[in-house]
Amino acid sequence: MRNYRKNIGLKRHVLVVDDELINREILGNLLKADYEVHFAEDGQQALDILRARDHIYSLILLDLLMPVMDGFQLLSILKEDDRLRSVPVIVMTSEKDAEVRSIKMGASDFITKPYDMPEVILARCERIIELQEDKSIIHAAEKDHLTGLYTRDFFTEYIRQIESYKPERKMDVMVLNVDHFHLINELYGREQGDQVLICIANTLSRLFERLQGIGCRPSADYFYMYCENGTDYEALFRTLKEDLNSKLPSANVRLRLGVYQDVDKSLTPENWIDRAQAACDRIRGDYSRHTEYYSNEFYEKTKYQEKLINDIDGAIAAKDLIVYYQPKYDITGDRPALRSAEALIRWKHPELGMISPGDFIPLFENNGLIQKLDRYVWQEAAQQVASWKKNFGVSVPVSVNVSRMDIYDPKLRDDFKSLLDRYHLETRELMLEITESAYADNADQLVNVTEELRSDGFMIEMDDFGSGYSSLNMLTSIPLDALKMDMKFIRNMQKDEKSMKLVELVMDIAKFLQVPVIAEGVETEEQLKLLKARGCDIIQGYYFSRPVPPEEFTKFIS
Ligand code: C2E
Ligand code: CA
Ligand code: CA
Secondary structure: OOOHHHHOOOOEEEEEEEOOHHHHHHHHHHHOOOOEEEEEEHHHHHHHHHHHHOOOEEEEEEOOOOOOOHHHHHHHHHHHHHOOOOOOEEEEOHHHHHHHHHHHEEEEEEEEEOOOOOOHHHHHHHHHHHHHHHHHHHHHHHHHOOOOOHHHHHHHHHHHHHHHOOOOOOOEEEEEEEEOOOHHHHHOOHHHHHHHHHHHHHHHHHHHHHHHEEEEEEHEEEEEEEEOOOOOOOHHHHHHHHHHHHHHOOOOOOOOEEEEEEOOOOOOOOHHHHHEEEEEEHHOOOOOOEEOOOHHHEEEHHHHHHHHHHHHHHHHHHOEEEEEEEEEEEEOOOOOOOEEEEEEEEEEEOOOOOOOOHHHHHHHHHHHHHHHHHHHHHHHHHHHHHHHHHHOOOOEEEEEEOOOHHOOOOHHHHHHHHHHHHHHHHHHEEEEEEEHHHHHOOOOHHHHHHHHHOOOOOOEEEEOOOOOOOHHHHHHHHHOEEEEEOOOHHHHHOOOOHHHHHHHHHHHHHHHHOOEEEEEEOHHHHHHHOOOOOOOEEEEEOOOOEOOOOHHHHHHHH
């Protein structure tokens, strides 16, 4: 800022206001090397000059005793003038009393007459100009041009300052987002978009005093607010909507609020914003809610999940992950006969205790760790089949779960092959369960991969059948060897007619595809009888056994 003038040969303008010619000449000579100097003989003349060309003067040097309009009068007029208020004034006087009075009236500094130390005068002028320019730079960085709210850096800095004065006060942080703001810009134009942002900022600004808060606009369609704990956010939301509807009835604006209440003072303002932001993110795309609160429960869950992710490698190494087996019985004959088993993972965590797969499988499916875990289970299962074969002389095939991610792994077939080689198993001894919903995202690739696996000799069971979206048309092209009916049909089939009809429908589809039906989640004899009567082939469920550790499973074999 300071250098650009020098670079382009611009001098700052200084206005000298004095009724005595000799004083004007002395100051003019003193300043002319560094500044472009203009002159006025009284307050009124000065005011006319200033008003004719506002914004160009960097400094006014003002005599106090003048005819027409004296220095004090001019000072009080400048103070009330929005555009001229920011021009700094140095008062020139020989009276001590006048100094105090003029500083109180808004002068920045004073120079005593007579002018006996030119270098002091020059230094003072320079310093006052610099101070004023710094102040306006700060002002520009402090406020967002469009809305007049603070910028992010100043917002967090002011929070720190407020906190240092009142650390004991309970405070909240809110993050507000305009959903699909770019659409408003595209549909109605940028102008309208700006109006939306201004309207929101105005509403917030109006509320700050009552909520004891401050706010900022850190980026295009985001607003942050820091305010006293106990704020009614539902009411705040309603006020924002009402203002938007009355000022901009055509723009259909959807807002999302994330609130972190009673912020943890041991964390930083940035952390508080992150938490409010996390709450705000959580309801993205959820049109049933507009406000979400950051909760400890939410925080605990995130922390818990992070811990699981961190611990997975150690758990595999320490064998804290244990594979349980649940028997599947063939019920087509007179007496149920053990046919195979499903491998189901359990995590015996040294600190957290037994963790069910429902808590970590979906988490690992989201971040890719599932592949590591699945491979661990496959190898444990293969080893187990081999060991039963050796100890009991019978083969109990085990089905393992194959996740959607595994399907896209080009090494999948080779990995299975080397696993079988290693434990001298037939492909029939390791069956693969693939959930129906996996077929939904990339049916072609899935069909290719399963076709190859089947040509290698693997049996493919479509898991959770009925929960996904397979079309009848697609089913005929998917290579599979069994349908595993989704558990909820069985849970509900005695309660409502529709579920029973769906069970029958699944049987019909299986008959049409010429594959057996496996019913899982069978808990009672009655369920078993109903299913048997409708032609179900294989049963898995608590009726026969829960998933059990391998040592316990031996009782089903012997
Ligand atoms: P799934 O593959 O559909 O497994 C069947 C689930 O039903 C198992 O829950 C089993 O314990 C439970 N179950 C079996 N019989 C009954 C019954 O009669 N009543 C009730 N209420 N439940 C029964 P689990 O072991 O908690 O596994 C849940 C899910 O976690 C599995 O659903 C599967 O999707 C996933 N999972 C488990 N182990 C693995 C694994 O090694 N790899 C992968 N990718 N996923 C796994
Ligand atoms: Ca399964
Ligand atoms: Ca299942």
